[in-house]
Amino acid sequence: MKVRAQVPTVKNATNFNMVADSKTAVGSTLENLKAAIAGETGAHAKYTAFAKAAREQGYEQIARLFEATAAAELIHIGLEYALVAEMEPGYEKPTVAAPSAYSCDLNLISGANGEIYETSDMYPAFIRKAQEEGNSKAVHVFTRAKLAESVHAERYLAAYNDIDAPDDDKFHLCPICGYIHKGEDFEKCPICFRPKDTFTAY
Amino acid sequence: MKVRAQVPTVKNATNFNMVADSKTAVGSTLENLKAAIAGETGAHAKYTAFAKAAREQGYEQIARLFEATAAAELIHIGLEYALVAEMEPGYEKPTVAAPSAYSCDLNLISGANGEIYETSDMYPAFIRKAQEEGNSKAVHVFTRAKLAESVHAERYLAAYNDIDAPDDDKFHLCPICGYIHKGEDFEKCPICFRPKDTFTAY
Numbered sequence: 001m002k003v004r005a006q007v008p009t010v011k012n013a014t015n016f017n018m019v020a021d022s023k024t025a026v027g028s029t030l031e032n033l034k035a036a037i038a039g040e041t042g043a044h045a046k047y048t049a050f051a052k053a054a055r056e057q058g059y060e061q062i063a064r065l066f067e068a069t070a071a072a073e074l075i076h077i078g079l080e081y082a083l084v085a086e087m088e089p090g091y092e093k094p095t096v097a098a099p100s101a102y103s104c105d106l107n108l109i110s111g112a113n114g115e116i117y118e119t120s121d122m123y124p125a126f127i128r129k130a131q132e133e134g135n136s137k138a139v140h141v142f143t144r145a146k147l148a149e150s151v152h153a154e155r156y157l158a159a160y161n162d163i164d165a166p167d168d169d170k171f172h173l174c175p176i177c178g179y180i181h182k183g184e185d186f187e188k189c190p191i192c193f194r195p196k197d198t199f200t201a202y
Numbered sequence: 203m204k205v206r207a208q209v210p211t212v213k214n215a216t217n218f219n220m221v222a223d224s225k226t227a228v229g230s231t232l233e234n235l236k237a238a239i240a241g242e243t244g245a246h247a248k249y250t251a252f253a254k255a256a257r258e259q260g261y262e263q264i265a266r267l268f269e270a271t272a273a274a275e276l277i278h279i280g281l282e283y284a285l286v287a288e289m290e291p292g293y294e295k296p297t298v299a300a301p302s303a304y305s306c307d308l309n310l311i312s313g314a315n316g317e318i319y320e321t322s323d324m325y326p327a328f329i330r331k332a333q334e335e336g337n338s339k340a341v342h343v344f345t346r347a348k349l350a351e352s353v354h355a356e357r358y359l360a361a362y363n364d365i366d367a368p369d370d371d372k373f374h375l376c377p378i379c380g381y382i383h384k385g386e387d388f389e390k391c392p393i394c395f396r397p398k399d400t401f402t403a404y
Binding site (some may be wrong): 017 | 218307312314315322352355366369
């Protein structure tokens, strides 16, 4: 993802529309934050299971991609949880059972589909509601997650296409917004502008 | 997509599994060829409409991507039609009404979803049936289309992520299998090994 002159936001970027056939149940922003945490918790568990399966199936680089993306979802959970805790101090994060994993290619497809749903349906829907409620903190948090998810989807499809042609590239995870970069050719996060040296390598 | 030592096939590549929750009705290989032609005809019409919309909305580079991908689907139709015509000489290709188009970002998501369905559900299902019927020509044609579709999906997501940061890259279309490469840094098609100078630029 290229770095633009400004940090991308729902106001200056043109990829924030919600799909016409949305499957997202929209509640209050507090409810939406909890729903996002539940979705991200599921994604974290899924990618943790997929990373294990990828290693067992001999796809070491793809295992690292799943691990980096699982960690990205934890970042999103942290951002969303902080807002819920402000509004509802006793709130406890949900837990999920470890999901099943399949062949590595199908796990990548499953990941891509999940990220596409979040970036083009769930998060745009929640951003719109948070805007209506004037909750700029939630707009900001949902925006960062939304932008990172579509990059994850692209990464999963690129890995799918090169499943049998791995290379030595590491995946670099932005600790602030969950953006993931493959390889070394970057200087800062295109989503939140954090410098490369703050990233975690996988 | 990287070039491997050999042309990727259902036997030497590990991304040919069909999703567990397949939505594809599988018939005989002749019926599947016709179904694929119908699907590709719909995709061609969709991407032609999306290219027009992208131009109208000011996304010139994305318009070229949709045009290249529409042309790729015509290549797949040509490959599939040639096999049907051998089996059923009087067969006529279906036509479809021009579909609606939406905002450019949602058209890219729609395209990615369609390509992901074809590469991880429809074509693996048809390849398996053609293998069962010992129809190696159909296996070959479905394989080429399947491999190109997942690259199209990745291209659509990359364009979605950089929707507000276009560059001058052209898209290069392989005339044999419909693979699309962004930019100049390639020598041959990773799917069918055709050299760069046989490609068409968009």
